[in-house]
Amino acid sequence: MAPQWTLTLAVVAAAGVGLFFWTQGRVKNPMLPLGLLRNRQLVAALIVTFAMTFGTYGMLMVNSFAFQQQRGESALATAAAFLPTPLTYLALIPVVNVVAHRTGPKLPMLTGLVLMAVGMLVYAVAGPNANIVLLEAGFVLTGAGLAFNTGPAVGLAMSAMPLTRVGLASGVANLARLVGITVGVAALGTVMAFDGVRAALLAGGAVDLIGAVVVLRWVARKPAAVAESTQVCHA
Numbered sequence: 001m002a003p004q005w006t007l008t009l010a011v012v013a014a015a016g017v018g019l020f021f022w023t024q025g026r027v028k029n030p031m032l033p034l035g036l037l038r039n040r041q042l043v044a045a046l047i048v049t050f051a052m053t054f055g056t057y058g059m060l061m062v063n064s065f066a067f068q069q070q071r072g073e074s075a076l077a078t079a080a081a082f083l084p085t086p087l088t089y090l091a092l093i094p095v096v097n098v099v100a101h102r103t104g105p106k107l108p109m110l111t112g113l114v115l116m117a118v119g120m121l122v123y124a125v126a127g128p129n130a131n132i133v134l135l136e137a138g139f140v141l142t143g144a145g146l147a148f149n150t151g152p153a154v155g156l157a158m159s160a161m162p163l164t165r166v167g168l169a170s171g172v173a174n175l176a177r178l179v180g181i182t183v184g185v186a187a188l189g190t191v192m193a194f195d196g197v198r199a200a201l202l203a204g205g206a207v208d209l210i211g212a213v214v215v216l217r218w219v220a221r222k223p224a225a226v227a228e229s230t231q232v233c234h235a
Helices: 003-024 034-038 040-070 075-081 084-103 106-126 132-159 163-195 197-218 224-230
Strands: none
Touching (some): 034 040, 040 106, 040 132, 040 163, 040 197, 106 132, 132 163, 163 197
């Protein structure tokens, strides 16, 4: 995509987001009450959810291109190579639920974001033509990080709100997840087009590390009871 079109789309998207928040602050019954954004725990959960899906889905798109265009793999072989990510994710979900129940969401979320960042950085440093075992290790780390983030992040968002607004908190967290997917694919795809696969993966890992810093500074330790709502298994 030409640079001017990329800039134009970015400006249009930013204007759309700004218009949405402007209208939400002025209507009687907003879809997203802006007062919710004064809750630091909720905002932290939204940032983490965004960073998690930004990195993961952006990585999958970038790696799909790299495997097929640079390694010369077929679409089927590429999909098979990605299997360690969802398999690791599914295997660790029960473990994460236990950990989050005992420690609260902060430790799992911090661990998850660091694992995701390391997984992408390993791939970025090794390069798409590296030994497949090393690349699969990066996929495993990314899947583990996704598992450690998904449930605790949603649980944190829901626990930050009173019971009357738990549904709204869950919906907002899901919105952050979808926005992360959309922006991650668009942003990392753009970086890849201009500066290659490695730069795109470095950018994805950097966003996950920013999320880790947010968790470290903003998320308070929660009692085990909060983790009851973290048994969520979608990403």
